Amino acid sequence: MSLLTRKHKRRGAFLAVILIALAAATFLMLRAFNENLLFYFLPTQVKEGQAPKNHDFRMGGLVLKGSIKKDGLTVHFEVTDLHNSIPVVYKGILPDLFHENRGVIVEGRMTGPDLFTADQVLAKHDAKYQPPEMTPAMKKYMQTH
């Protein structure tokens, strides 16, 4: 008996139609939800007024080099997306991965024309894993890849 008799073709076609319809529905749904699926806004988007004004939101980017100032538990730093940066004030304990030039996500709200007050600071990892004692040759390999 052949692999695809009429019966099998009919079942297969039925399944294919359902799958295509399902994929299309999912695609449209995801497109509609797209904005809500953004976990954070970039400083440029915040400056352009895309972030919500009346409730808390998250802002993500890199910690601007040389911007970290600590005063007891209160920390001042700037979040940058390399085009714009916004100063942030936060009171609390920072995660281990919080460093200059590393990814960060802050949760809170704008409390001034140019000040973001954060209730929570999350560090974002950059998907790189490497030992600290890498040789220059290996470093070059990692940078070009």
Place this chain on the structure above:
Amino acid sequence: MIRKFSSPKTFYPLAGKLMPWFFWTFAVLGLVGLYWGLVLAPVDAVQGQSYRIMYVHVPAAWMSMMIYTSMTAAAITALVWRTKVAEYWLLCSPGLGASFTFITLVTGSLWGKPMWGTYWVWDARLTSELVLLFIYFAILAMKSAVPDRRKAARVMAMITVVGFVNIPIIKFSVDWWTTLHQGDSIFRKGGPSIAPAMLVPLFMMALSFTSYYFWLVLKHIRTMIERKPV
């Protein structure tokens, strides 16, 4: 070919021959990979020792998606050709899939606390992986809700096929949306961003987990064939 390999008469002895290979791959690579990953591999420049949880987290996450993909292939085969072995495959996989998904979520959460500063966030990657766990639960619920094994497999196959849309969403969530979870370290443009000394044991663990799954599935299917003689 599908007909031949999914006939219990061909499958039973073939599975019997393959099982020891899967078992020993699982055992040997698992032990070597675990020792290499947890002891021999260098510390990470940024994360220190904590990154080693990756050797369980990443293979478990791959398995959660791989098992689902294999179930989808089995589901299509079961729906179109009504073959018994595909149905058996479908009946014995969701429990394992749910377990690996659970391990992924728990190890990820424990890793997230020291590194990100939180156990859980509702970003697209974490949420879609949680949805996968619920889909596995739905499939498992159908298995216990329908008493007849063949009918249960049909219902499970339909849910499996529908739920497959979630798999590309999990995989590409980190590219499509901004997430707290970092992007892919391995299947990315320009090759892996993991140092080779850390990558080799990771692949060993992935191969070990995969073999573990195949070993268990084959064992399960053979038992099912024995229980109901063909």
